[in-house]
Amino acid sequence: MAGHKVAHATLKGPSVVKELFIGLALGLAAGGLWKMHHWNEQRKTRTFYDLLERGEISVVAAEE
Known part of the structure; x- marks a missing residue:
């Protein structure tokens, strides 16, 4: 059990293109x-x- 490695997701920075498209979509909406x-x-x-x-x-208000 000690020899097994767990695959972890590598942390990456924000995707500029993805954020541009999200911003564009939200702005248009x-x-x-x-x-x-x-x-x-x-x-x-x-x-x-x-x-x-x-x-x-x-x-004009109607007179009574």
């Missing part, structure tokens, strides 16, 4: 989510002004 959020807000604003222009809604 975050950018895509941000753009989707921005488009949703833009759609809501456009809908609001369309309804306001057609007279279906008003920003």
Whole structure:
């Protein structure tokens, strides 16, 4: 039993190419989510002004 050797993984430094691709993927994912959020807000604003222009809604409180 004392003569057996266990194969250990050799520790290497970080892979620069791998980290670049991971960073690129995370950046694109975050950018895509941000753009989707921005488009949703833009759609809501456009809908609001369309309804306001057609007279279906008003920003003035109705008098009683």
